[in-house]
Amino acid sequence: MGRIHLFELEDQPWFPAVIRDAGTAYLQFMAGRAGQSAALAPKIAEILRRNGETRIVDLCSGGSGPISDVVDILAANGEEVSATLTDLYPNLDAFERAERESQGRVQAIKTPTDATKVGAELSGLRTISNALHHFRPDQARRILQAAVDAREPIAVFEMVGRAPVQILGILLVFIPVMLTLPFLRPFRWSWVPLTFLIPIIPLFVTWDGFVSCLRVYSEEELRALIEGIEGHEEYDWEIGEVPVRGMPIGIASMVGSPRAS
Numbered sequence: 001m002g003r004i005h006l007f008e009l010e011d012q013p014w015f016p017a018v019i020r021d022a023g024t025a026y027l028q029f030m031a032g033r034a035g036q037s038a039a040l041a042p043k044i045a046e047i048l049r050r051n052g053e054t055r056i057v058d059l060c061s062g063g064s065g066p067i068s069d070v071v072d073i074l075a076a077n078g079e080e081v082s083a084t085l086t087d088l089y090p091n092l093d094a095f096e097r098a099e100r101e102s103q104g105r106v107q108a109i110k111t112p113t114d115a116t117k118v119g120a121e122l123s124g125l126r127t128i129s130n131a132l133h134h135f136r137p138d139q140a141r142r143i144l145q146a147a148v149d150a151r152e153p154i155a156v157f158e159m160v161g162r163a164p165v166q167i168l169g170i171l172l173v174f175i176p177v178m179l180t181l182p183f184l185r186p187f188r189w190s191w192v193p194l195t196f197l198i199p200i201i202p203l204f205v206t207w208d209g210f211v212s213c214l215r216v217y218s219e220e221e222l223r224a225l226i227e228g229i230e231g232h233e234e235y236d237w238e239i240g241e242v243p244v245r246g247m248p249i250g251i252a253s254m255v256g257s258p259r260a261s
Contacts, residue, residue, distance in 0.1 A: 001162060003221055004214040009204055010089075011134055021091045022191050022201045023208060024063030025184040026177055027130065028094065036159055036251060037069035039244040040129075043253065044070055044155065045079055048125055051153040051257055054081055055124030059115040059143070060131030061085040064098035064108070067127055071105050081105065084122060086113035093186040116142040118150075126154040133158060133215035140217070141228050144256065148231045151258045156222075157242070158252040160212050166249060170209035177202040222254050234259055 009015050010023060031037050048054065058067040064085055071083045085095055085108040095108035116139055118126065126147050132140055147154035160166055181195050194200045217225065219239050226232050236257045241250040 003162075003217060005136055006211045006214060008134065008208045008211050008215075010208050017089065017091075018188065018190055019194065019201060019204055020089060021063070021093065022181075022184065022188070022194070023205050024091050025094060025186075026063075026180065026205055028063035028065035029180055029184050030176075031066040031129075031159070032069050035244050035246065037066035038073060039242050039251060040066055040157060041070045041073040041077075043242050044125070044127070045074055045077075045081075047153060047155055047255055047257070048081060051125060053125045053153065056081060056083040057118070057122045057124045057126050057152075058083055058085050059087075059113070059118065059126060059128045060134065061087045061090075061095070061108075061129075062131070063091050063094040064106075066129055068098040068102060068106050071102060075103075075105060082107070084109065084124070086115075086118075086122075088112050088114055093188075097186050116146065118143075118146050120150060123150075123152060126152055127157070128155075129157045130159045130212075132156050132217060133160075133212055137221075137225060137228075141225050144225060144232075145229050147256065148229055148235060148258075153255070153257045155256075156254040158216050160209065161216050161249065161252060162213055162218070163249060167210065167213045170213055171206065173209055174199070174202045174206050177205050216252070219252075226256075232256075 010020050056067055067083050071081055074081045083106050090110055092110055098106045099108055178195055181191060191201060222239055226237055236259055238255045240253055242253050243250040
Protein backbone atom coordinates (compact mmCIF):
# COMPACT_ATOMS: atom_id res chain seq x y z
CA MET A 1 0.00 0.00 0.00
CA GLY A 2 1.35 3.40 -0.99
CA ARG A 3 1.35 6.53 1.10
CA ILE A 4 -2.11 8.13 1.60
CA HIS A 5 -2.18 11.82 2.51
CA LEU A 6 -5.49 12.19 4.37
CA PHE A 7 -6.05 15.30 6.49
CA GLU A 8 -4.88 15.60 10.09
CA LEU A 9 -6.76 17.91 12.41
CA GLU A 10 -3.49 19.07 13.98
CA ASP A 11 -2.39 20.59 10.66
CA GLN A 12 -5.42 22.85 10.28
CA PRO A 13 -4.86 26.54 11.17
CA TRP A 14 -8.37 26.75 12.64
CA PHE A 15 -7.89 23.79 15.00
CA PRO A 16 -8.09 24.89 18.68
CA ALA A 17 -4.65 25.18 20.28
CA VAL A 18 -5.90 23.78 23.60
CA ILE A 19 -6.78 20.46 21.90
CA ARG A 20 -3.66 20.40 19.70
CA ASP A 21 -1.48 20.97 22.78
CA ALA A 22 -3.11 18.01 24.53
CA GLY A 23 -2.17 15.82 21.58
CA THR A 24 1.46 16.97 21.51
CA ALA A 25 1.68 16.59 25.30
CA TYR A 26 0.45 12.99 24.97
CA LEU A 27 3.04 12.24 22.29
CA GLN A 28 5.75 13.78 24.48
CA PHE A 29 4.68 11.64 27.44
CA MET A 30 4.55 8.43 25.41
CA ALA A 31 7.91 9.05 23.72
CA GLY A 32 9.54 8.95 27.13
CA ARG A 33 7.51 6.06 28.58
CA ALA A 34 7.96 3.87 25.49
CA GLY A 35 11.72 4.30 25.55
CA GLN A 36 11.84 6.24 22.29
CA SER A 37 13.85 9.15 23.69
CA ALA A 38 16.38 6.78 25.25
CA ALA A 39 16.67 4.91 21.96
CA LEU A 40 17.27 8.09 19.96
CA ALA A 41 19.88 9.59 22.31
CA PRO A 42 22.89 7.45 21.25
CA LYS A 43 21.90 7.74 17.58
CA ILE A 44 21.71 11.52 17.75
CA ALA A 45 24.96 11.67 19.71
CA GLU A 46 26.67 9.66 16.99
CA ILE A 47 25.33 11.97 14.26
CA LEU A 48 26.48 15.05 16.17
CA ARG A 49 30.00 13.65 16.64
CA ARG A 50 30.23 12.61 12.99
CA ASN A 51 29.38 16.14 11.87
CA GLY A 52 31.29 18.03 14.55
CA GLU A 53 28.11 19.59 15.91
CA THR A 54 26.94 20.35 19.45
CA ARG A 55 23.68 22.11 18.58
CA ILE A 56 20.35 20.64 17.52
CA VAL A 57 17.71 22.63 15.65
CA ASP A 58 14.50 20.70 16.14
CA LEU A 59 11.76 21.30 13.59
CA CYS A 60 8.07 20.59 14.29
CA SER A 61 8.85 20.12 18.00
CA GLY A 62 5.23 19.76 19.12
CA GLY A 63 5.23 19.30 22.89
CA SER A 64 9.03 19.72 23.02
CA GLY A 65 9.95 16.09 22.59
CA PRO A 66 11.62 13.81 22.22
CA ILE A 67 14.56 16.17 21.64
CA SER A 68 14.31 17.94 25.02
CA ASP A 69 14.51 14.52 26.70
CA VAL A 70 17.40 13.49 24.44
CA VAL A 71 19.37 16.57 25.49
CA ASP A 72 18.84 15.64 29.17
CA ILE A 73 19.96 12.06 28.55
CA LEU A 74 23.10 13.19 26.73
CA ALA A 75 23.92 15.67 29.51
CA ALA A 76 23.61 12.87 32.09
CA ASN A 77 26.15 10.94 29.99
CA GLY A 78 28.58 13.85 30.00
CA GLU A 79 27.81 15.16 26.51
CA GLU A 80 26.89 18.82 26.54
CA VAL A 81 24.48 19.51 23.70
CA SER A 82 22.07 22.40 23.20
CA ALA A 83 18.78 22.40 21.32
CA THR A 84 16.49 24.98 19.79
CA LEU A 85 12.80 24.00 19.59
CA THR A 86 10.62 25.28 16.76
CA ASP A 87 7.11 24.64 15.46
CA LEU A 88 4.55 26.16 13.13
CA TYR A 89 2.04 25.97 16.01
CA PRO A 90 4.32 26.21 19.07
CA ASN A 91 3.01 24.70 22.31
CA LEU A 92 4.12 27.68 24.38
CA ASP A 93 3.50 26.12 27.80
CA ALA A 94 5.48 23.00 26.85
CA PHE A 95 8.29 25.05 25.31
CA GLU A 96 8.60 27.23 28.41
CA ARG A 97 8.62 24.17 30.66
CA ALA A 98 11.37 22.57 28.57
CA GLU A 99 13.44 25.75 28.87
CA ARG A 100 12.96 25.95 32.65
CA GLU A 101 13.93 22.35 33.28
CA SER A 102 16.88 22.14 30.90
CA GLN A 103 19.40 24.22 32.86
CA GLY A 104 19.94 26.39 29.82
CA ARG A 105 20.47 23.56 27.33
CA VAL A 106 17.13 24.07 25.56
CA GLN A 107 15.89 27.28 24.00
CA ALA A 108 12.64 27.71 22.13
CA ILE A 109 11.44 30.00 19.39
CA LYS A 110 7.99 31.11 20.52
CA THR A 111 6.84 32.44 17.15
CA PRO A 112 5.64 30.17 14.31
CA THR A 113 8.51 28.58 12.37
CA ASP A 114 7.89 27.04 8.96
CA ALA A 115 10.04 23.91 8.61
CA THR A 116 10.34 24.54 4.87
CA LYS A 117 11.83 28.00 5.47
CA VAL A 118 14.47 27.64 8.17
CA GLY A 119 16.60 30.76 8.59
CA ALA A 120 20.37 30.66 8.13
CA GLU A 121 20.82 31.79 11.73
CA LEU A 122 19.58 28.38 12.93
CA SER A 123 22.74 26.35 12.41
CA GLY A 124 23.32 22.81 13.66
CA LEU A 125 21.89 19.33 13.23
CA ARG A 126 18.31 19.67 12.02
CA THR A 127 15.98 17.04 13.47
CA ILE A 128 12.39 16.16 12.62
CA SER A 129 10.80 13.67 14.98
CA ASN A 130 7.50 12.06 14.01
CA ALA A 131 6.60 14.96 11.73
CA LEU A 132 7.89 14.53 8.17
CA HIS A 133 4.65 12.71 7.35
CA HIS A 134 2.77 16.00 7.86
CA PHE A 135 4.27 17.27 4.61
CA ARG A 136 3.40 16.36 1.04
CA PRO A 137 6.35 15.23 -1.11
CA ASP A 138 7.08 18.68 -2.57
CA GLN A 139 7.07 20.22 0.92
CA ALA A 140 9.17 17.42 2.43
CA ARG A 141 11.65 17.84 -0.41
CA ARG A 142 11.91 21.57 0.37
CA ILE A 143 12.80 20.76 3.98
CA LEU A 144 15.58 18.43 2.87
CA GLN A 145 16.71 20.84 0.13
CA ALA A 146 17.02 23.68 2.66
CA ALA A 147 19.35 21.57 4.81
CA VAL A 148 21.48 20.64 1.80
CA ASP A 149 21.63 24.26 0.61
CA ALA A 150 22.80 25.32 4.08
CA ARG A 151 25.28 22.40 4.30
CA GLU A 152 23.69 21.31 7.59
CA PRO A 153 23.16 17.68 8.63
CA ILE A 154 19.57 16.51 8.97
CA ALA A 155 17.99 13.56 10.77
CA VAL A 156 14.40 12.41 10.34
CA PHE A 157 12.73 9.97 12.72
CA GLU A 158 9.27 8.42 12.49
CA MET A 159 7.81 6.47 15.41
CA VAL A 160 4.68 5.34 13.57
CA GLY A 161 4.37 3.43 10.32
CA ARG A 162 2.13 1.51 7.96
CA ALA A 163 2.79 -1.93 9.44
CA PRO A 164 -0.47 -3.59 10.63
CA VAL A 165 0.77 -3.82 14.23
CA GLN A 166 1.50 -0.08 14.27
CA ILE A 167 -1.89 0.85 12.84
CA LEU A 168 -3.66 -1.44 15.31
CA GLY A 169 -1.71 0.07 18.19
CA ILE A 170 -2.80 3.56 17.18
CA LEU A 171 -6.45 2.55 16.88
CA LEU A 172 -6.32 1.36 20.50
CA VAL A 173 -4.96 4.61 22.02
CA PHE A 174 -8.41 5.97 22.96
CA ILE A 175 -8.29 4.49 26.49
CA PRO A 176 -4.55 5.18 27.07
CA VAL A 177 -5.16 8.85 26.31
CA MET A 178 -7.80 8.95 29.06
CA LEU A 179 -5.63 7.04 31.54
CA THR A 180 -2.54 9.18 31.02
CA LEU A 181 -4.27 12.56 30.99
CA PRO A 182 -3.45 13.38 34.67
CA PHE A 183 0.25 12.80 33.93
CA LEU A 184 0.53 15.08 30.88
CA ARG A 185 2.60 18.20 31.42
CA PRO A 186 2.09 21.11 31.50
CA PHE A 187 -1.37 20.03 32.69
CA ARG A 188 -4.50 22.04 31.84
CA TRP A 189 -7.79 21.62 33.66
CA SER A 190 -9.62 22.47 30.43
CA TRP A 191 -8.54 19.06 29.10
CA VAL A 192 -10.67 17.21 31.67
CA PRO A 193 -14.14 17.91 30.20
CA LEU A 194 -12.73 17.53 26.68
CA THR A 195 -11.59 14.02 27.63
CA PHE A 196 -14.13 12.62 30.08
CA LEU A 197 -17.32 14.60 29.41
CA ILE A 198 -17.05 14.86 25.63
CA PRO A 199 -14.08 12.70 24.50
CA ILE A 200 -12.83 15.13 21.88
CA ILE A 201 -9.15 14.76 22.81
CA PRO A 202 -9.08 10.91 22.68
CA LEU A 203 -10.93 10.98 19.35
CA PHE A 204 -8.52 13.61 17.99
CA VAL A 205 -5.41 11.65 19.02
CA THR A 206 -6.85 8.42 17.60
CA TRP A 207 -7.79 9.97 14.24
CA ASP A 208 -4.57 11.92 13.75
CA GLY A 209 -2.52 8.93 14.85
CA PHE A 210 -4.28 6.67 12.35
CA VAL A 211 -3.79 9.18 9.54
CA SER A 212 -0.13 9.61 10.54
CA CYS A 213 0.41 5.88 9.97
CA LEU A 214 -1.01 6.17 6.46
CA ARG A 215 1.07 9.25 5.70
CA VAL A 216 4.49 7.93 6.74
CA TYR A 217 7.04 7.67 3.93
CA SER A 218 8.38 4.20 3.12
CA GLU A 219 12.08 3.63 2.47
CA GLU A 220 11.45 3.69 -1.29
CA GLU A 221 9.49 6.94 -0.99
CA LEU A 222 12.26 8.52 1.09
CA ARG A 223 14.83 7.57 -1.55
CA ALA A 224 12.62 9.18 -4.18
CA LEU A 225 12.57 12.39 -2.13
CA ILE A 226 16.37 12.36 -1.91
CA GLU A 227 16.75 11.82 -5.64
CA GLY A 228 14.75 14.99 -6.25
CA ILE A 229 17.09 17.18 -4.17
CA GLU A 230 19.62 19.31 -6.00
CA GLY A 231 23.08 18.49 -4.62
CA HIS A 232 21.96 15.32 -2.85
CA GLU A 233 25.05 13.53 -4.17
CA GLU A 234 27.20 15.80 -1.96
CA TYR A 235 25.63 14.17 1.12
CA ASP A 236 25.90 10.73 2.65
CA TRP A 237 22.37 9.39 3.16
CA GLU A 238 21.49 6.60 5.56
CA ILE A 239 18.01 5.10 5.79
CA GLY A 240 17.36 2.50 8.46
CA GLU A 241 15.78 1.81 11.82
CA VAL A 242 16.70 2.67 15.40
CA PRO A 243 15.85 -0.27 17.68
CA VAL A 244 13.73 0.41 20.76
CA ARG A 245 14.22 -1.93 23.71
CA GLY A 246 11.24 -4.19 24.24
CA MET A 247 9.45 -3.06 21.09
CA PRO A 248 8.84 -5.31 18.03
CA ILE A 249 9.36 -2.43 15.58
CA GLY A 250 11.95 0.30 15.89
CA ILE A 251 12.00 3.96 14.88
CA ALA A 252 12.40 4.60 11.16
CA SER A 253 15.26 6.98 10.44
CA MET A 254 16.83 8.91 7.60
CA VAL A 255 20.09 10.81 8.12
CA GLY A 256 21.86 13.10 5.70
CA SER A 257 25.41 14.32 6.41
CA PRO A 258 27.42 16.65 4.17
CA ARG A 259 30.55 15.09 2.78
CA ALA A 260 33.84 16.80 3.58
CA SER A 261 34.90 19.29 0.92
